[in-house]
Amino acid sequence: MSSEHAVILVDSTSHALRIEKLFKEQALECRLIPVPRHLSSDCGVCVRILAPEIEGIKALLMQHHVEYQSIEVL
Amino acid sequence: MTSSSPALPSSKTRDSAIYLDNAATSWPKPPEVALAMTHFIEEIGANPGRSGHRLSIEAARVMFAAREAIAELFGENDPLRVIFGLNVTDGINLALHGLLKPGDHVITSSMEHNSVMRPLNDLSEQGVDFTQAVCNSEGVLDLSSIETALRSNTRVIVINHASNVCGTIQPIAEIGQLARRHNLIFLVDAAQTAGVIPIDMQHDHIDLLAFTGHKSLYGPMGVGGLIVSERVDPVNMHPSRQGGTGSRSEREVQPDFFPDRFECGTPNAVGVAGLLAAMQWINEQGMNKIRMHEERLCAELLQGLLCIPGVKVYGPQNAEKQTGVVSFNIQGIEASTVGLRLDDEFGILCRVGLHCAPSAHRTLGTFPKGNVRFGIGAFNTIEDIHQALQAVSQLAKEVS
Numbered sequence: 225m226s227s228e229h230a231v232i233l234v235d236s237t238s239h240a241l242r243i244e245k246l247f248k249e250q251a252l253e254c255r256l257i258p259v260p261r262h263l264s265s266d267c268g269v270c271v272r273i274l275a276p277e278i279e280g281i282k283a284l285l286m287q288h289h290v291e292y293q294s295i296e297v298l
Numbered sequence: 299m300t301s302s303s304p305a306l307p308s309s310k311t312r313d314s315a316i317y318l319d320n321a322a323t324s325w326p327k328p329p330e331v332a333l334a335m336t337h338f339i340e341e342i343g344a345n346p347g348r349s350g351h352r353l354s355i356e357a358a359r360v361m362f363a364a365r366e367a368i369a370e371l372f373g374e375n376d377p378l379r380v381i382f383g384l385n386v387t388d389g390i391n392l393a394l395h396g397l398l399k400p401g402d403h404v405i406t407s408s409m410e411h412n413s414v415m416r417p418l419n420d421l422s423e424q425g426v427d428f429t430q431a432v433c434n435s436e437g438v439l440d441l442s443s444i445e446t447a448l449r450s451n452t453r454v455i456v457i458n459h460a461s462n463v464c465g466t467i468q469p470i471a472e473i474g475q476l477a478r479r480h481n482l483i484f485l486v487d488a489a490q491t492a493g494v495i496p497i498d499m500q501h502d503h504i505d506l507l508a509f510t511g512h513k514s515l516y517g518p519m520g521v522g523g524l525i526v527s528e529r530v531d532p533v534n535m536h537p538s539r540q541g542g543t544g545s546r547s548e549r550e551v552q553p554d555f556f557p558d559r560f561e562c563g564t565p566n567a568v569g570v571a572g573l574l575a576a577m578q579w580i581n582e583q584g585m586n587k588i589r590m591h592e593e594r595l596c597a598e599l600l601q602g603l604l605c606i607p608g609v610k611v612y613g614p615q616n617a618e619k620q621t622g623v624v625s626f627n628i629q630g631i632e633a634s635t636v637g638l639r640l641d642d643e644f645g646i647l648c649r650v651g652l653h654c655a656p657s658a659h660r661t662l663g664t665f666p667k668g669n670v671r672f673g674i675g676a677f678n679t680i681e682d683i684h685q686a687l688q689a690v691s692q693l694a695k696e697v698s
Contacts, residue, residue, distance in 0.1 A: 235545055235546070235553065235555050235558070236347060236543065236544065236545035236553070236555070236557075236558050237346070237347035237355070237358045237544060237545070238347065238358070238361075238362055238365070238377075238378050238556075238557060238558075239378070239555075241355075241358055241359060241362040242362070242377070242378065245362075256350070256355050257350055258349070258350025258351075259350070264548075266545065266546060266547055266548060268347070268350070268544055268545050268547070269350045269355065291555075
């Protein structure tokens, strides 16, 4: 377990894809992965990001009115 | 842009038949549609939004890209408010059954398809009332008849954007303004117009837009749906179906967010892949170019039919005021006979009889016998129209 990554938890895969698209436009690194079991029992996906970018990403998501549940450091 | 812009035809060779049944379903499709569907089945194939592996995510990307394309085409900001279902009927049922409660009143028109009339009649048994605003003999809705029908409990106005029977295009922007003025929900049935006539949900004040993929959007059958604007809170729209969504799996109640609240069970992702390719094709061609092509063919068809003695044409008889749908009868021959003979003797494929819209036929005066309907599409040629006119002329001559 490293704190190198964090994940953005979202309502659905569609919500994750909206974030993926936004990050691609901004040249931000991300990857859609299954939600880690210890964070949620949901069978869906979440967006993995680099932990040091959390603050900038939070601002970006707010600026674009993108809904998400929470951001968790891995 | 003029009507002389280069024609679109030549999707593939159709040596034996002239297909004039595009109002039922467009055919042929752009070749890209079948290619995209084959690619999805062979290379992607996984269930979108269900698993976290790369193919499942890729499948979900296809669905998301299609939502974006649909949202952009119809002026909706949020692609997640595009709900995929089977077809336009599915979208209309979702909206009407989801929104209306006993005691509510709905205004619709006298040109509606059974996709609206049957849900409304079903709902009327549960205490929902409806009024059909009057249309003139060309099928055009009179706005004042909507005003007259308004009641204190009116909640929804539902209008067929263009008649599937005779092509009449309704003034949806004006109806939308009226609906907004009275704070009503405006639902548009865009079965015959989505993809060929511009629709902007914001400009036209449309709150719910039901669309189908297999007509003027040139996608495959079995994919369509409903776009829900920000003015409609999903909490106020009951999902008529419940089930697995791949989200909130720990809970045994339907999620409350878009699109999962209204989409459950495995979707027709193959169909959506085809629809996405079709919309890309429309964007490459330009919707205006497709419309101009169909309008030119429609004008030629109308002009020709009106010159044949014994032929009665229904609807606006003006290509600018209708879609590429032209309905007529030949005096002295049943529509069904005309259809059979056009198919057998001339290789012309069209639709005859009542077109799932008894109200519209009553308005046009063609109930219960119905009429012959030619539905023009992007791949029809001027030669198709000339051959069709020659065939109708020959049949009309026989009975004169």
